[in-house]
Amino acid sequence: MNKLTTLLTLSFLLVLTACQPKQETENAAEPPTKEWSIALHGGAGYVSPDMPEDRKQAYMESLEEALAIGSEILANGGSALDAIEKTVNYMEDNELYNAGKGAVFTSEGRNELDAAIMDGSTLNAGAITGVTTVKNPITLARRVMTDSKHVFFSADGAETFADETDVERVDPEYFYTERRYQSLQRAKAEEQESNLIETNEEKEWKYGTVGAVAKDVNGNLAAATSTGGMTNKKYGRVGDVPIIGSGTYANNLVAVSATGWGEKIMLNVSAHTLAAHMEFQEATLQQSMDYLVDEVLEPGDAGFIAVDKYGNFSMKTNTGSMFRAATDSEGNKEIGIW
Structure with a gap:
């Protein structure tokens, strides 16, 4: 009996010894977590590297400013939701982008705006589509998330909900810009599929949707996207942006925003596809981004930004260019177009 007891004790100790290095290895494999991080986009597409220098500079400066707004909030301990909302607000107010001021025109000559926001910590979300008098659609989308029992309001219903809030309202003429109006005229004249998106005389093209994703110091993730849709879009067309899981998605693993x-993007439920690939394949953020952009979608379809729970960010497009910027608490920073 003593020999048996001794053998059992030795076996137990051997098991403990064998398990200890494995636990250390697992812990070592866990990547370090950044305190906060943020990424944003201002549209994907094909823009020539030979674009006028003054226009290129305008885009780069606006991306820098948008990034500064969000990163300052996060660095001061603010929430991911606040950071992405204020970042997107800035881009909605900048007519360089197809969101808010400077939104593209529908076939009927209107500016109809879509937006969505999602809180990864709660899986709650808010979305609106087809609004015409809301200055900052992403702010209304957040109010849908926080102040209603619903997720998605459309057109007249979204406007009615806006009436019950204090979000800033404007005359629809506020959204007008001559550049977008001329894009509509060219699209109507040609009525080609390629002209359902924003084009210019050089046949460059760009989806000007804006978006932001972030991780805050509390480990919460959030995603937000805002757009005017496609130039010359038809009667009541709704794109991917307000469709939760398509153009906008966040959970406690990753936050994603799409442009394209x-x-x-909708047919591939793209934002959620990236998140699901990370979860079920136990893949890294970059591996899942590569899978989505290179394997699921076709060249020219879309671009994405994402931040994972460790604070890693990834930004990738298969369209040739994407207006983008990102930074984190460790000083890593990227701003680019091509």
């Missing part, structure tokens, strides 16, 4: 051909 909305129909393609």
Whole structure:
């Protein structure tokens, strides 16, 4: 009996010894977590590297400013939701982008705006589509998330909900810009599929949707996206942006925002596809981003930004260019177009 007891004790100790290095290895494999991080986009597409220098500078400066707004909030301990909302607000107010001021025109000559926001810590979300008098659609989307029992309001219903809030309202003429109006005229004249998106005389093209994703110091993730849709879009068309899981998605693992051909993004439930690939394949953020952009979607379809629970960020497009910026608490920073 003593020999048996001794053998059992030795066996137990051997098991403990064998398990200890494995636990250390697992812990070592866990990547370090950054305190906070943020990424944003201002649209994907194909823009020539030979674009006028003054216009390139305007875009780069606006991306820098948008990034500064969000990163300052996060660095001061603010929430991911606040950071992405204020970042997107800035881009909605900048007519360089197709969101808010400077939104593209529908076939009927209107500016109809879509937006969505999602809180990864609660899986709650808010979305609106087809609004015409809300200065900052992403702010209304957040109010849908926090102040209603619903997730998604459309058109007249979204406007009615806005009436019950204190979000800033404007005359629809506020959204007008001559550049976008001329894009509509060219699209109507040609009525080609390629002209359902924003184009210019050089046949460059860009989806000007804006978005932001972030991780805050409390470990919460959030995603937000805002857009005017496609130039010359038809009667009541809704794109991917307000469709939770398509153009906008966040959970406690990753936050994603998309820009590109909305129909393609929707058909592949793209933002959620990235998140699901990370979870079920136990893949890294970059591996899942590569899978989505290179394997699921076709060249020219879309671009994405994402931040994971460790504070890693990834930004990738298969369209040739994407207006983008990102930074984190460790000083890593990227701003680019091509």
